[in-house]
Amino acid sequence: MTWNPPHSPDSPARARSAADLRRRLAWWAIAACAPYLTLKLLWIVGVDIGIVDTGKISRGQWIAANLLTFVMDAVAAAVAHALTRPRIKRGRSWPILLPLWIASGLLGVIMIAVPLSCGGALVGGSGNPFAGDDLLRGWVYAVVYSGFIIEGTVLIGAFALYAHERWGDFLRTRVRDLPALPERRRPLIRYAGVLTALLLLTAAAPRLLWASGGDLGMTDAWTANRDTNARWLDFTQGVLALVGCAGTLALVLGRGGCRTRVPLSAAWVGIGGTFGAGGWMGLISLTAAPGSEAADRTSVLLTLVYTAEMTTGLLALTAGWYFLSHSTAHTTNVTRTMDITGTVDPTRTAPTARTTRISAS
Structure with a gap:
């Protein structure tokens, strides 16, 4: 059976308008990186503006932590600059996709949790995320x-x-109309997708329990430092995990009449947030010195949640990369062989070597 993609190209004027908007937004993203990068650079060179007391953090640890986060945001700025280029579509896509997936996950958690915390502070009068502390x-x-x-x-x-x-064309395709995966790899991709969804549920359950005020698996040091900001963060991560689970199952099972961009966006942001925030906090707890606050608050259950969140991201990265490579390659190749009447020559729809990877599509 021949698969016919929803070939509805934008008009040249509309395409130019979208490209111009993309470049303007990317320049705004670069500008938005400037305050954070400036602060980090000042702290690295020894200008302690805005700092109250670094406490038990040594100078070397302080510089290393700020250097790492400076590089992370600098990569985001570099990707944003790449999106300002007029011929960005002609290059490989993985240098854009991989860092943007991680960045959208980390930033997405902040974009949701901070406004929720601010709203909670306005209503309840506590838990202001902009309040200072012993460090800043x-x-x-x-x-x-x-x-x-x-x-x-x-x-x-x-x-x-x-x-x-x-x-x-791929993003406009309905989920049930996506091209079938190769027979010998289809079960493996589906098993990986289902396992990803189960791990997301495993991570979501304790997060939502902690957000509701539960203390299952918490250490004394952890409960002593809990506030409403931490609960909103757990709530955000738990909801994102559920969103990622729903998007993943929709793509893996191939059911539903919605456009592919809907479940793909859910999986992208949900798994990205779970992997980004969970992986970042897991890295902090893993490298924390014995007796530090991060080490004292880390319990067995929290370690298991971090592990599930990081494993979820790695599974989704490998299985999702193959799924997207196959689907976008097939879509691109079929679209290129479509004639002016909208029909497809079935003898020319097999993916070519040049379009079998999303990084070269």
Whole structure:
């Protein structure tokens, strides 16, 4: 059976308008990175602006931590700059996709959790995420979190426009009409997808329990430092895990009449948030010195949750990469062989070597 993609190319004027908007959003993303990068650079060179007390953190640890986070945001700025280029569609896609998936996950958690915390503070009068603490002054959190929210909004917007420019036909295809995976690899991809969904549920359950006020598996040091901000963060991560689970199952099972962009966006943001935030906090707890606050608050259950969140991301990365490579290659090749009447020559629909990878499509 010949698969016919929903070939509905935008008009040249509309395509140019979308490309112009993509470039403007990308430039705004670069500008939004500037305050955070400036603060990090000042702290690295020894200018302790906005710092109250680094406590037990040594100078070497302080520089290493700030250097790592500086590089992470600098990569986001570099990707944003790549999205300003007029011929970005002609290059390989993986240098854009991989860092943007991680960035959209990390920033997505902040974009949801911080406004929720602010709303909770306005209603309940506690848990203000912009309040200072023993480490940093309040204005630092205000500048950093505001910058992250703006950066995430415009960067994800620019990437969405780029994705539709490059893989519009694939994203407009209904899930039930996606091309079938190769027979010998189909079960493996489906098993990986189902396992990913189960791990997401495993991570979501304790997160939502902790968000509701439960203390299952918590250490004394953990419960002593809990506030409403931490609960909103758990709530956000739990909901994102459920969203990622729903999107993954929709894609793996191949059922439903919605456009592919809907479950793919859910899986992209949900799994990205689970992997990004969980992986980051897991890395902190793994490298924490014995007796430190991060080490004292880490329990067996929390370690298992971090492990599930990181494993989820790695599974989704490998299985999802193959799924997207196959689907976008097939879509691209069929679209190129479509004639002016909208029919497809079935002798020319097999994917070629040049379009079998999303990085070269």
